[in-house]
Amino acid sequence: xxxxxNGPSRLPAQLPLAVLAALPGSYLGLAAYLGLPSIQxxxxxxxxxxxxxxxxxxxxxxxxxxxAQVDINAGLALALLALLAVLPEYAxxxxxxxxxxxxxxxxxxxxxxxxxVCSLALANMTGANRVLIGVxxxxxxxxxxxxxxxxxxxxxxxxxxxxxTTEVRVAPTMSVxxxxxxxxxxxxxxxxxxxxxxxxxxxxxxxxFALYAWRLSKMEPTEPDLLGAAKWVGDKDxxxxxxxxxxxxxxxxLIILLTAENFAHSLVSAxxxxxxxxxxxxxxxxxxxxxxxxxxxxxLYAWRLxxxDSLGTLISSKVNQWTLLVGTxxxxxxxxxxxxxxxxxxxxxxxxxxxxxxxxxxxxxxLIDRNVTFRGATAxxxxxxxxxxxxxxxxxxxxxTTIIVLSILYGVLALAQFAWYYRGTWRVVKDGIVTPFDxxxxxxxxxx
Numbered sequence: 001x002x003x004x005x006n007g008p009s010r011l012p013a014q015l016p017l018a019v020l021a022a023l024p025g026s027y028l029g030l031a032a033y034l035g036l037p038s039i040q041x042x043x044x045x046x047x048x049x050x051x052x053x054x055x056x057x058x059x060x061x062x063x064x065x066x067x068a069q070v071d072i073n074a075g076l077a078l079a080l081l082a083l084l085a086v087l088p089e090y091a092x093x094x095x096x097x098x099x100x101x102x103x104x105x106x107x108x109x110x111x112x113x114x115x116x117v118c119s120l121a122l123a124n125m126t127g128a129n130r131v132l133i134g135v136x137x138x139x140x141x142x143x144x145x146x147x148x149x150x151x152x153x154x155x156x157x158x159x160x161x162x163x164x165t166t167e168v169r170v171a172p173t174m175s176v177x178x179x180x181x182x183x184x185x186x187x188x189x190x191x192x193x194x195x196x197x198x199x200x201x202x203x204x205x206x207x208x209f210a211l212y213a214w215r216l217s218k219m220e221p222t223e224p225d226l227l228g229a230a231k232w233v234g235d236k237d238x239x240x241x242x243x244x245x246x247x248x249x250x251x252x253x254l255i256i257l258l259t260a261e262n263f264a265h266s267l268v269s270a271x272x273x274x275x276x277x278x279x280x281x282x283x284x285x286x287x288x289x290x291x292x293x294x295x296x297x298x299x300l301y302a303w304r305l306x307x308x309d310s311l312g313t314l315i316s317s318k319v320n321q322w323t324l325l326v327g328t329x330x331x332x333x334x335x336x337x338x339x340x341x342x343x344x345x346x347x348x349x350x351x352x353x354x355x356x357x358x359x360x361x362x363x364x365x366x367l368i369d370r371n372v373t374f375r376g377a378t379a380x381x382x383x384x385x386x387x388x389x390x391x392x393x394x395x396x397x398x399x400x401t402t403i404i405v406l407s408i409l410y411g412v413l414a415l416a417q418f419a420w421y422y423r424g425t426w427r428v429v430k431d432g433i434v435t436p437f438d439x440x441x442x443x444x445x446x447x448x
Contacts, residue, residue, distance in 0.1 A: 100344070140168060280391065
């Protein structure tokens with residue numbers, strides 16, 4: 001797909017602002033690598049500075065990824081864009097996993113407990129997945145509901161995907177995401193039973209992602225609906241557009257390389273200095289930094305009455321994190337540790353994997369009729385907040401008990417939802433795997 005026009009000549013302020021926000025962290029990271037003079041910051045301030053740099057890089061990535069849709073097949077673009085959107089999350093996770101492999105190779109003791117580096121690697125991954133579903137999806141529904149209410153009061157026309165203030169519809173083509181997320185989730189239910197994430201687990205998750213990408217490659221190209229910096233780049237002629245996209249990807253990648261490792265280390269040091277659990281900082285604060293640009297962009301789309309696209313992006317990101325991210329962690333560990341033993345999973349992380357898998361199962365069940373209602377969004381947010389606050393304010397034993405109770409509740413609610421919509425379940429499975437995309441393009445027909 002190509003687009004030929006001159007586009008607006010004025011550079012949107014948001015693009016240079018994102019670069020400026022990332023400059024302090026980037027310079028500190030470069031200074032650390034090259035031994036240049038720099039300011040010595042406390043761990044908390046350093047973590048904040050590097051975190052802002054990651055947010056700036058993530059915003060630049062998201063704009064470049066959206067603009068790239070003009071030139072890339074829509075199906076493959078969706079998988080690629082989901083990867084790019086969570087690249088900062090990958091970078092932070094890989095830092096902890098790489099360090100875990102080195103520690104393991106050195107035979108260092110203490111690879112159990114919440115403060116060990118292997119536990120931190122999985123904490124970041126499970127936390128990011130739970131934040132995405134427990135906060136991101138409900139946020140889109142709530143923002144969309146308010147936006148629809150505001151639009152109707154202003155006499156504006158309803159839009160696809162925002163049929164009322166109490167639900168957000170999912171495009172029929174998103175059946176692909178629902179099905180492959182369901183497949184990955186079913187396999188993930190075995191992870192809490194393991195003491196290692198092995199290369200076999202990597203092979204399974206990467207195969208699921210490959211099949212997902214192959215299925216999406218059959219989708220017909222569509223004209224993207226861009227805004228802001230993405231529209232400014234996407235509306236340019238072919239050569240300058242592609243030049244800008246490549247330049248933005250390059251700049252964002254460099255920022256991430258310079259800030260991700262320092263952000264991870266500063267976060268751990270800040271926990272030690274402030275007496276705050278390193279595990280909680282890595283599990284909740286780091287994902288909020290890396291996920292926040294994506295959540296902001298999703299909310300902006302929902303506010304513009306593009307709730308279907310908004311929720312679809314977050315669902316795609318969840319598929320990406322729950323297949324490609326989980327699948328690559330054992331590979332990173334194997335390379336850094338020079339062993340096929342597998343990424344160690346201690347007892348606490350088995351609990352974390354349990355509730356993450358259970359939440360994912362409930363999320364798939366909510367999507368089975370291809371919409372997320374206000375009630376479903378409230379359930380996702382409420383259950384997430386219960387465990388979030390328990391993990392912060394209560395001891396480990398109470399937290400584990402809460403995880404077991406919530407995981408059972410997630411499972412029961414999911415099974416009830418699947419049973420209630422059993423006909424819809426089979427329809428979504430068929431649409432996600434074999435139904436041609438041209439037959440899924442008519443929203444009305446696919447819902448009859």
